[in-house]
Amino acid sequence: MAKNFTSRKENYSQWYNELVVKADMAENSAVRGCMVIKPYGYAIWEKMQATLDKMFKDTGHSNAYFPLFIPKSFFSREASHVEGFAKECAVVTHYRLKNDPDGNGIIVDEDAKLEEELIVRPTSETIIWDTYKNWIQSYRDLPILVNQWANVVRWEMRTRIFLRTAEFLWQEGHTAHATEQEAIDETIQMMNVYAEFAENFLAMPVLKGVKSPNERFAGAIETYCIEGLMQDGKALQAGTSHFLGQNFAKAFDVQYLNKENKLTYVWSTSWGVSTRLMGALVMTHSDDNGLVLPPKLAPIQVAIIPIYKKEEQLEAISEKLAPVIAALKEKGISVKYDDRDTYKPGWKFNEYEFKGVPVRLAMGPRDMENGTVEVARRDTLTKEILPLEGIIEHIEKLLEDIQNNLFQKALDFRTENIRKADSWDEFKDILENKKGFILAHWDGTPETEQKIKEESKATIRLIPVDGEMEEGKCIYSGKPSKQRVVFALSY
RNA sequence: CGGGGUAUAGCGUAGUCCGGUUAGCGCGCCUGCUUUGGGAGCAGGAGGUCGCAGGUUCGAAUCCUGCUACCCCGACCA
Known part of the structure; x- marks a missing residue:
């Protein structure tokens, strides 16, 4: 049992906050509402990115990058869009600082006022559609299937690490199509991509559907979404895919000549998932002993801990384990062999358990004598002693089992709820x-x-x-x- | 933006009401020895402009005034 750690039953939101920090995923920063994602947490995000990025590429999309700053005038072009985001925009008004003549340090130089103020993007539809206007003239230019990985800023009143921060990381896909049906198909396809990712990688079952008008994205005709159920019985929107109709095409005058030589407005979509998925991951699987990670997203899938008293023992264990580690890596399994002598085995057990490492191996003098290894799994907290022979195949299978078990547990929970x-x-x-x-x-x-x-x-x-x-x-x-x-x- | 609260070492805190030794304790950190199969033990040690700025006083973490930051509860939101 973890020391000084709040249980879910005691206080669910405190459990979440402590877990994220103690598992070394992220922490609050000196900037209000903004988080620091620490290396261990960022490694999980990178795995999510890599997987999603491949799924996007496999469905024909390419990555690009658009500016962080959006001219204020762009925003007012689409009425419901501006209404939806105006209340939470950070605005850049000046471009220079100067030394305070009264000696109070550095101040904004009022002479350096921007001609037109810039909005820090809360989402990029407007700048992207202003750009697409120049890319699209003919039906031959369509479809445009672009995604960008970026940070966005939404000045939220109340923030929670990963779930709602003032700045967050996400991807936003923005596509342009010749026909309405093609755009609708794209919107639904991307919702399905998100659902597949959530279920097969996050091991989080999701419901798929459309939002009611009240909950719809500002500027969309229809918003498709996936919703997960967290362990406290609250729902979490985990991804959205919007059919934008011709709203942005009309607002930014994006027309193309079709085969009949007629000017036509293009049809568009946008879709995104964010670092909020990190929160979803935590609240779907983790327990009172800390983080629980599905193997497919775990930065470390197998942690190996040698138990020894003397230096010669460590050497012998290391030698025995070297081929095991090599074979695991050969299979594409990420392994951490923790032979640090600055921490004791018990400390390491707790450390990897709290950080959600799916499988832990321990080898000590007794195993050396018997040709065995101790195998512990994080999802069930069970341990068994197994012969070293055949251990690679066993671990491979075990990782699959854990992935499936986590999904099944989450699915059972949702079914009951x-x-x-x-x-x-x-x-x-x-x-x-x-x-x-x-x-x-x-x-x-x-x-x-x-x-x-x-x-x-x-x-x-x-x-x-x-x-x-x-x-x-x-x-x-x-x-x-x-x-x-x-x-x-x-x- | 309303209502409530907090600010003392990296973290968590005692002391504040009722001003008075060198600001105490736990975790963490450093050194040494013993330890190592579920967060080791003992000994020694480092670390503080008590949120900031004024004021009262012989004397302020403590009293007064102003400011700032953060947290919780509401309205808003991926």
Whole structure:
């Protein structure tokens, strides 16, 4: 059991905050609302990036980079877009500092006021569409399938490390298409890419669907999303993919000549996931002993700890393990052989356990005598002594098992926490006592959605896309409804 | 932006009400010896402009005034 570590039951959000810091993933910085992602946490993010990047490339996308700064005037071009982001924009107004003539250190030079103020990007649609305008003249220029890895800034009132920070890292895909259907297909394809990534790599089961108008991205016609369920029963939006229609094409006058020589507005999409996925990862699998990482995203998949008293013993163990380490690396498994003599074995056990390393091997004098090794798995916290012979195959299989087990556990948890509610009382009772996802009928109006949010704090997380149709009555207004939607308390 | 709170060593804190030795303790850090199969033990040691700026006083971490930063609760949000 970890020392000085809050349990989930005691205080879930404190557990989360402590875990992120103590597992060496990230910490709060000197800048309000901004985090420092530490090497261990960043290594996890790099694995996510590498995997997603490959998935994007495999679906025909290329990376590019657009400016951090966006001229203020660009923002006002798309009305609902500016409305959605205006309240949380950082603005650059000056470009020079000077020494204070009164000797109070350095101050902003008022003479260096920018002609036009610059917005630090909260998202890049506007600068990108202003640029695409010059790239697109003919149907031969389409589609444009571009992604960028970048940082963005949203000046949030209240921040939480990884889940909501003033600055965060993400990728944003921005595509342009000749036809509406092609853009819709792209939007859905990317939602599916995100879902596949979430389930196969994060080992986090997700629901897929579309957002209600209230929750839709500012400037989108339709927002598709994936939603995960955290261990405290709250939902987390883990990725969004937007069908933007011709909104930005019209706002930035992006037209192309089609085969019939007619000027036509292009159709567009945008889609993104962020460092918020790091928070999703923590809250899906981790336990009261610390972080639990799915093998596919673990920077260290196998930690190996020698147990010895004398230098000769260490040498003998190292020699015995050298071929094992080489063979594991040969298989593409990331291994850390921790032969530091500045920490004791017990300390190392706790260290790797807290940092979520999926598999731990230990070899000491007894194993040397018996030709065995101790194998411990993080997900179940179980240990077994196994013969060294055949250990590579065993570990390979074990990593797969752990990956699958984590997904299955998370899936079982979610299955247990999806409930139907057929009345307002039942709905409120579930929210108060159990939380989780609630399937309920809704009359389809923003007014009702707003009322439900005000009275219960729950929001519509998504409207299932291929969900079964079922006639029913809205739990709040009693008006007719054709389909259940998914409600939850959310991050 | 409203309401509440906090600021003392890298981290966590005692002391503040009621001013008075060298600001104490735990973790961590450094040195040495003994240890090493689940966060070792003992001994010694380093580390503080008590958030900042004024004021009261013989004397301020402690009292007064102003400022700043951060945390929690709300409204806003990936």
